[in-house]
Amino acid sequence: AQSVTQLDSQVPVFEEAPVELRCNYSSSVSVYLFWYVQYPNQGLQLLLKYLSGSTLVKGINGFEAEFNKSQTSFHLRKPSVHISDTAEYFCAVTLVTDSWGKLQFGAGTQVVVTP
Amino acid sequence: DAGVIQSPRHEVTEMGQEVTLRCKPISGHDYLFWYRQTMMRGLELLIYFNNNVPIDDSGMPEDRFSAKMPNASFSTLKIQPSEPRDSAVYFCASSQDSGTLNQPQHFGDGTRLSIL
Numbered sequence: 522a523q524s525v526t527q528l529d530s531q532v533p534v535f536e537e538a539p540v541e542l543r544c545n546y547s548s549s550v551s552v553y554l555f556w557y558v559q560y561p562n563q564g565l566q567l568l569l570k571y572l573s574g575s576t577l578v579k580g581i582n583g584f585e586a587e588f589n590k591s592q593t594s595f596h597l598r599k600p601s602v603h604i605s606d607t608a609e610y611f612c613a614v615t616l617v618t619d620s621w622g623k624l625q626f627g628a629g630t631q632v633v634v635t636p
Numbered sequence: 637d638a639g640v641i642q643s644p645r646h647e648v649t650e651m652g653q654e655v656t657l658r659c660k661p662i663s664g665h666d667y668l669f670w671y672r673q674t675m676m677r678g679l680e681l682l683i684y685f686n687n688n689v690p691i692d693d694s695g696m697p698e699d700r701f702s703a704k705m706p707n708a709s710f711s712t713l714k715i716q717p718s719e720p721r722d723s724a725v726y727f728c729a730s731s732q733d734s735g736t737l738n739q740p741q742h743f744g745d746g747t748r749l750s751i752l
Contacts, residue, residue: 555740562638564727564743611679623692624741626679 523548523614527627534602534634542597542630544612551617554581554595555624556586559609568610571595607634638662640729640744648750654716657747659728660709666733669741670703670713673725685711686733718751725749 528543546552553572557565569580576588586597595612612627639659649655661668670682683693688705696703700719705711715722725748729741 557743562745562748564729564745565741566743570740615720623681623684628678 522618523550523552523625525612525614525625527612527629527630529630531631534632536604536634536636537601539598539600540602540606540632542594542610542612542632544597544610544627546593546595546614548593548614548616552614552615554572554586554588555613555615556580556584556595556597557611557613557626559611559629561608564567565611568597571611602632602634604634604636606632608632638646638729640728640742640746642726642747644747645745647752648746648752649718650752651719652717653751654714655718655722655751657713657726657728657749659711659713659744661711661728661730662742663709665730665742667731667741668705668711669729669731670711671727671729673727673746674723679727682713718730720751723749723751 524547526545534540555570556568558568559565568584569578569586571578571588580587584597584599586595588595609629609631611629615623615624640662643658667686669684672680672682680695682695683703684691685705701715703713705725727743727746729743731741732739
């Protein structure tokens with residue numbers, strides 16, 4: 522079975538500073554990888570996904586992530602955060618064979634952006 | 637384009653009462669998922685449907701929980717009788733069946749359930 526580990530439960534960051542959220546996965550077969558964001562009192566929204574091709578994936582709101590197969594990682598980055606990026610971020614994985622998208626989520630990383 | 641719609645947004649009820657959560661998936665989506673989110677356990681998949689048929693309910697915590705999908709545009713998650721430990725945010729999500737390439741799940745805004 523696959524699993525996802527988000528190494529940081531909370532990441533404080535100053536406005537306009539860069540941020541990196543770490544995600545490692547474990548799977549014996551090929552996977553697809555996702556990052557979702559959850560703003561307060563809302564559902565999850567897809568930030569970006571890696572399915573195949575270029576290992577550097579760009580998503581919405583200036584976020585990007587890099588798939589590293591050898592390190593089984595999919596870290597999320599943003600070069601300059603805004604106050605509005607305060608949210609919880611979830612890394613998720615699904616098996617390539619599961620085309621309908623059964624997701625295994627990480628525990629989440631709370632990002633708190635302060636002025 | 638309407639997203640996944642859940643109702644109610646908030647529900648407060650007393651222990652022992654029946655609770656019904658509702659979900660309208662995005663039109664044309666073949667898969668529907670019910671999740672529960674708590675501080676202790678994070679996001680847990682409870683059950684999912686494909687073309688209105690329950691496929692995997694192994695995440696349903698116990699017999700007090702049941703879910704139905706009578707048609708392609710509506711699903712319910714019912715808890716009877718409810719207990720305080722059922723307090724959580726319940727999310728519904730839907731996705732398309734691409735057949736070949738993974739499609740992301742689209743989430744509703746959730747129902748915040750409090751059992752007193």
